[in-house]
Amino acid sequence: MTIKEIVDTWDIEEQLNDDFVIMMKNLKSGFSCSLCKHLHDDNITCDAFPDAIPNGIDSSLIDHRKPFPGDNGIMFEPKE
DSSP: OHHHHHHHHHHHHHHHHHHHHHHHHHHHTOGGGGBBBBTTTTTBBHHHHOOOOOOOOTSSOOOOOOOOOOOOOOOOOOOO
């Protein structure tokens, strides 16, 4: 393995760690598709995304309390 390949793996690890921190912050602040009143029973679609919830939102990496392209103006709202 070359030095460049080793450094590239560090970059990937760092990005994964950064993503994990973002996901945990979003979950801790109460954002999760599973807590949203718009989630459908199949757990892969919702009122905002009737075909499929984008992976970044579904994994809590993207906070859908803010507008997201294609969400039809529907954002996260907690279940009652």
